[in-house]
Amino acid sequence: MIPGTYLPTEYLPILIMLLFATGFGVVTLWVGRFFRLRRPYAEKLIAYESGNPPSAPPRFRFSIKFYLIAILFVVFDVEAIFLYPWALVYDKIGIFAVVEMFLFIFLLLVGYAYAWRKEALEWER
Amino acid sequence: MNNINMSFDLYHLWQVCGGQLILIVAGLLLILVDIILMEKDQEIRGRWMGWLTVFIFAATIGHLACREWDLHDTIFMNVFSADKYSIFISIVMTCAGLLAAMMSIGYLRNNGLVRGEYYILLVFAVAGAIGLIQSVDLLMMFITLEVMSLAIYALAAFLKDSSYSQEGAFKYFLLGSFGSALFLFGVAIIYGTTGTLNITQMAQYISGGSYSTLPILVAFAMIMAGFFFKMAMVPFHMWTPDVYEGAPSVITGFMATAVKAAAFGVFMKVLFVGFTPILASSGQPDFAATVNLSALGPYWKPVIWWLALLSMFIGNLIAVSQSNIKRMLAYSSIAHAGYMAVGIIAANGEGRMGVLFYLFAYTLMNIGAFGVVYLIDGMERKAQDLEDYRGLGYIYPSLSFLLSLFLVAMAGLPPTAGFIAKFYVFAAAIKEGYFLLAALGVLTSVIGAYYYLRVIYLMYMKEKVKDVERGPIAAPTVVALVIAALGVVYLGLLPENLASVANLAQQSLAMIF
Numbered sequence: 001m002i003p004g005t006y007l008p009t010e011y012l013p014i015l016i017m018l019l020f021a022t023g024f025g026v027v028t029l030w031v032g033r034f035f036r037l038r039r040p041y042a043e044k045l046i047a048y049e050s051g052n053p054p055s056a057p058p059r060f061r062f063s064i065k066f067y068l069i070a071i072l073f074v075v076f077d078v079e080a081i082f083l084y085p086w087a088l089v090y091d092k093i094g095i096f097a098v099v100e101m102f103l104f105i106f107l108l109l110v111g112y113a114y115a116w117r118k119e120a121l122e123w124e125r
Numbered sequence: 126m127n128n129i130n131m132s133f134d135l136y137h138l139w140q141v142c143g144g145q146l147i148l149i150v151a152g153l154l155l156i157l158v159d160i161i162l163m164e165k166d167q168e169i170r171g172r173w174m175g176w177l178t179v180f181i182f183a184a185t186i187g188h189l190a191c192r193e194w195d196l197h198d199t200i201f202m203n204v205f206s207a208d209k210y211s212i213f214i215s216i217v218m219t220c221a222g223l224l225a226a227m228m229s230i231g232y233l234r235n236n237g238l239v240r241g242e243y244y245i246l247l248v249f250a251v252a253g254a255i256g257l258i259q260s261v262d263l264l265m266m267f268i269t270l271e272v273m274s275l276a277i278y279a280l281a282a283f284l285k286d287s288s289y290s291q292e293g294a295f296k297y298f299l300l301g302s303f304g305s306a307l308f309l310f311g312v313a314i315i316y317g318t319t320g321t322l323n324i325t326q327m328a329q330y331i332s333g334g335s336y337s338t339l340p341i342l343v344a345f346a347m348i349m350a351g352f353f354f355k356m357a358m359v360p361f362h363m364w365t366p367d368v369y370e371g372a373p374s375v376i377t378g379f380m381a382t383a384v385k386a387a388a389f390g391v392f393m394k395v396l397f398v399g400f401t402p403i404l405a406s407s408g409q410p411d412f413a414a415t416v417n418l419s420a421l422g423p424y425w426k427p428v429i430w431w432l433a434l435l436s437m438f439i440g441n442l443i444a445v446s447q448s449n450i451k452r453m454l455a456y457s458s459i460a461h462a463g464y465m466a467v468g469i470i471a472a473n474g475e476g477r478m479g480v481l482f483y484l485f486a487y488t489l490m491n492i493g494a495f496g497v498v499y500l501i502d503g504m505e506r507k508a509q510d511l512e513d514y515r516g517l518g519y520i521y522p523s524l525s526f527l528l529s530l531f532l533v534a535m536a537g538l539p540p541t542a543g544f545i546a547k548f549y550v551f552a553a554a555i556k557e558g559y560f561l562l563a564a565l566g567v568l569t570s571v572i573g574a575y576y577y578l579r580v581i582y583l584m585y586m587k588e589k590v591k592d593v594e595r596g597p598i599a600a601p602t603v604v605a606l607v608i609a610a611l612g613v614v615y616l617g618l619l620p621e622n623l624a625s626v627a628n629l630a631q632q633s634l635a636m637i638f
Contacts, residue, residue: 110157114156117160
């Protein structure tokens, strides 16, 4: 390869996928304009919340506990997601992959022990 | 897939990444120690965690200094490298961590917030910083940059009840993420254009003909901007005063030294290896073609010229009008970033050596100054105004003497390390013909001398107006302050040893492979 002439062609499918996904959303919404009925009246135009008229502004302070739970969920969810590709190829990589993954799980286990001991998993403290 | 197995060797890993390994394993152990000691009372917990952290940093420095110095090697398919350059900066950062940990033992006790997380985050911040300086791969640079930054964001917000700390940390988080995003975007463009993330291969590709095309220049500018955020150079310095004022004093000292050292170190690595013809002089035929990269000089040199000048002027000028000493030192750290950038723009061996020397000297004097500030403070924000320092020279003579020493060093007066450091970077700039920049730089350090010496003037030549009660002084803080003070004087009197080591370190930049 001549230096400086590299074109990342193997990423072309991703670009096509991106264009297609964007196009699908935009085109369907746009085409829908020509077919759907449009008869607005006052009740139809108010903000919609589970079938009830909204009773309060939606922006109020949530308890910090929700964020804590969400962060813990993300951490352990990512762990689970990493396990899938590993499970597909670990027999090809061999002992290295097993050690590596158990190291990774051990790191998270320390975090789990920490979260548990610090009572981050308790809702009422 | 086979080469993963082939290139993996535990001893090799220990040799190349030993410093990082010690810190990561020790950080995990600290987590466990913290949860084991949870039932114990604060005093015992603080002492155990603090001293363990001090021991960990000392062990890391010992490992880095004794074991890896002559090694030139890479690991994980050229992701991390061990060379004299990265070891030198790793030692600077670990020294900052060590001094900060020693001071933290007393600091946390004085402020009544002895919590284990503090030390754990400190250890992981240094681990990330060492990873950052060791990485040759742009993506690993981003990951380790974030490892370091996330720990620092949390440490900056450590004073939970102080709105200053929260405000500063949040600003730091937002602007720091913005800087990281700029860096990452630049890396993405580099990868899209050259097809590699390794900075040496990137240099080869770029010098092969695309050096002045638009994508490369845009990516170069974005990567530089991302680092300028962390280095607190002038147009990207907005977060600095608020964060440095709000964060716990010891952490401010750590941020101003370790994070700056990491940012400057990795910036010089990317700039000189990736975008200048330094590799062409390595003697390897593969890199002979990178001599073309000198064509990029006209693009980055004016940028750094102006940023250095603006950092020196704006940092020093605004520092004059500050009434809070931590805020004053924050602006002074912006000015110091400008002085170091003068060494980078020289782009010769002396300049790089000067920057490395400057980073070490600055670490000692800045952490020392913040250590004294926290002692005089007693409790955070009780006595941080310059007015509180009136007449302190007669009430607390030894603390005032130490603070005076560190401030004199920052002002760049002989016989301290600050003078020698400034001398090296300005001499390098003059050698390359940047007379105007050097002259203006010296001019700004005169402005700097005004506000540094004003503190000394207030301490020794004014009557006190307010009763200031310092906090209790912990033994490790005294040791840390004495080490810093001796280092500042030693480097001022006998700089040759460190300078020759720094020179070896900067030479090894050309020999990453």
